[in-house]
Amino acid sequence: MTVPRPSRRLGSSSPPATLLLRLLLLAGAADAAPPLVGVSPQDAAYFAPQVIACRDGSGYFPKNRLNDGYCDCADGTDEPGTSACPEGKFYCRNVGDIPRVLFSSFVNDKICDCCDGSDEYESGIHCQNTCRNIKGFAQADDGSSELSANRLDVSNGSWLAEKYFQIDA
Numbered sequence: 193m194t195v196p197r198p199s200r201r202l203g204s205s206s207p208p209a210t211l212l213l214r215l216l217l218l219a220g221a222a223d224a225a226p227p228l229v230g231v232s233p234q235d236a237a238y239f240a241p242q243v244i245a246c247r248d249g250s251g252y253f254p255k256n257r258l259n260d261g262y263c264d265c266a267d268g269t270d271e272p273g274t275s276a277c278p279e280g281k282f283y284c285r286n287v288g289d290i291p292r293v294l295f296s297s298f299v300n301d302k303i304c305d306c307c308d309g310s311d312e313y314e315s316g317i318h319c320q321n322t323c324r325n326i327k328g329f330a331q332a333d334d335g336s337s338e339l340s341a342n343r344l345d346v347s348n349g350s351w352l353a354e355k356y357f358q359i360d361a
Contacts, residue, residue: 228258228272228273229259229272229273229310229313230259230272230273230274230281230282230283230296230299230310230311231272231283232283232285232291232293233285235272239255239258241255242254242255243255244258244269244270245269246264246265246266246267246269246270247265247267247269248265248266248267248269250265250266250267251264251265253265253270257270258270258272259272259273259274260274261274261276262276263276263277263280265277266279267279268280268281271296272296273299273313274296274299275296275297275298275299275300275301276296277296278297280295280296281295281296282294282295282296282298282299282311284305284306284307284308284311285306285308285310286306286307286308286323287308287323289307289308289323289324289325292306294306294311298311299311299312300314300315301315302315302317304317304319304320304322306319307321307323308321308323309321
């Protein structure tokens with residue numbers, strides 16, 4: 193007596209070995225998520241988990257959706273390296289110069305806003321690295337670090353205004 197073998201029709205379940213292979217491929221794809229473009233070194237650890245929380249508490253997103261060009265978080269947490277979210281921020285490392293933060297709408301707009309050109313990584317243009325090495329003039333006349341004081345003041349614009357503009361009252 194012969195026992196009939198079950199037929200394999202389209203849509204039938206895959207053998208366990210095939211499922212395991214698919215899961216391994218998906219896990220590998222998640223590990224190959226895009227690099228942390230537009231993220232400050234201080235925030236890199238925040239994006240390390242495989243599931244990341246939106247900073248505004250509006251939800252979560254898997255790591256493979258980081259910088260995918262679609263805004264999953266209302267605050268733009270998931271798109272630090274793209275211009276997908278209106279409230280997004282992009283971190284320019286500007287190695288050798290002062291780092292800065294841009295609105296994400298400046299990313300890949302064919303205008304070099306970061307002195308290292310990192311904001312134009314997918315725009316099709318080449319930005320010349322215009323960052324200057326600021327280590328040589330970081331000391332003020334009194335020996336204090338003028339650079340660190342200026343970094344704090346630049347965040348609110350006061351140092352920049354005093355240094356470059358004369359405002360008549």
